[in-house]
Amino acid sequence: MFLIIRSPILVLIIATLLYLASIPPFLISPFYYISFLLIFINFLKNKNFNLKFIFLFFLLIYFFSLSWIAESFYTGGLIYTLLGYLMVFLLSAFLAFLNSLLIFFFNFYLSNKIIKIILIPLSIVLIEILKEFLFGGFPWNPSAIIWIDNFYLNKISSIIGIYGTSILVHLTISISIILIEYKKKFHFFILMLFIFFLYFVSFLPVKSFESNIDNDKKQLSILIIQSNIKQSLRSNSVIDNLKTYEELTKKALAEFPSSDIVIWPEGSINIDLNNKKPLLKRIGNIINSNQKIIMGSNAIQNSKLYNRMYVINNKGVIEQFYDKQKLVLFGEYVPIVNTYISKFLEIGMNFSKGTNKKKLQLPKNFVASPMICFESIFDSSQIHSEICNSDLIIQISNDSWFGDKYGPIQHFKNSILRSSEKNMTLVRSTPSGITAVINPNAQILKSIPQGDQGYINFKIHKTFNEKKCSSFILFNLFFLILIFTSGLIYDRSRS
Secondary structure, X not given: OOOOOOOHHHHHHHHHHHHHHHOOOOOOOHHHHHHHHHHHHHHHHOOOOOHHHHHHHHHHHHHHHHHHHHHHHHHHOHHHHHHHHHHHHHHHHHHHHHHHHHHHHHHHHOOOHHHHHHXXXXXXXXXXXXXXOHHHOOOOOOHHHHHOOOHHHHOOHHHHOHHHHHHHHHHHHHHHHHHHHOOOHHHHHHHHHHHHHHHHHOOOOOOOOOOOOOOOOOEEEEEXXXXXXXXXXXXXXXXXXXXXXXXXXXXXXHHOOOOOEEEOOOOOEEXXXXXXXXXXXXXXXXXXXXXXXXXXXXXXXXOEEEXXXXXXXXXXXXXEEEEOOOOOEOOOEOOOOOHHHHHHHOOOOOEOOOOOOOOEEOHHHOEEEEEEHHHXXXXXXXXXXXXXXXXXXXXXXXXXXXXXXXXXXXXXXXXXXXXXXXXXXXXXXXXXXXXXXXXXXXXXXXXXXXXXXXXXXXXXXXXXXXXXXXXXXXXXXXXXXXXXXXXXXXXXXXX
């Protein structure tokens, strides 16, 4: 039969490579479909390709797409590096086990061929949704990410949600398998040609525009600084970092003196800034009385460590702050690691989750929804239901921990995907890239490339968003459960 390959190892290698080419940074979208077609057709029709290879496939795609996490351990030496890769392997193995378990269940329990072909690919979406909640949540690279560069398909996510788009992707895979199963090769090739057509449409130029512009045309002038400072697991010179940000900010303000806010990235001053009044005063001296600095640093309160976004005025006074609520597994906290193990490994304190859900009140009556690092990849219901009831999202992140390969690029694309789902303008600040301004249509209006030093000035229009974010996650989950339940009932009744 078409697409059946006798050697299961060859299937595994080809499918894994195709999958990795379909996600950021490559984003060759049609390869995603071909990858899973190879896997599922061989699983259903090739006796040599059993559940073991299904598990290995998911293990490989998770491990290689997440291995950038281990790069944050490199500067700690060999033991840290090995620990990092071990953690990534264990996480990948657990997720691969969940995928394999669902596929095993549907393959073993269902007797109707069509129902089986429909439900097995859709099981992947169910695991994607579960990743919002497991271990504090890590919904990295949902399948909708393959269409992030397609302006037209990307807009679907703002209507049916990211996981709604994922459902459509996997239903297309199911339809393709059915066409192959019933020897409708002509129809199958037409479908594949259409998918390739949609991929090439992604390269067509689309005029960028801003939506929801208020009639008073208020504008907030934003200045974003990218220092290109690389982070170390051990230590960085706080004063050297501060000097770099001071010099860049003063240079940028000389060029754009009417800027209302200056944004520095997460961890720009990597200390407990909350209790450092001389440093706060020095930071405040950079700006005038009409300006604010938004920046990321740590804070220790009541013996707890927080990853904090500060809003500082020209006197060095902390006017507002936001503590990160979604912590990065292995990056900001390690489950089950107590104080004694932390001291032995010299990894310090685990970060604590923030509890405030404040929005930032900015000059000229602008309101911003704050996000720190990986909070930008979650469904709005997992962060703050009123994120959309603001003028923009300000995301500060520190992707320099994860090297200069594909980790920061994947984070950038995932952030764009979520801001498009929320139909919000995203202002993103990182120390080493990618710093950018993205409109609600997922179009990059201005950016600083990865590994460059510089700054961006951009004027944000006042919007009239007065709504809560539409959280599609429960609707998508309900729809999936309805399909699974209906399929199981139909299968039992027919058998």
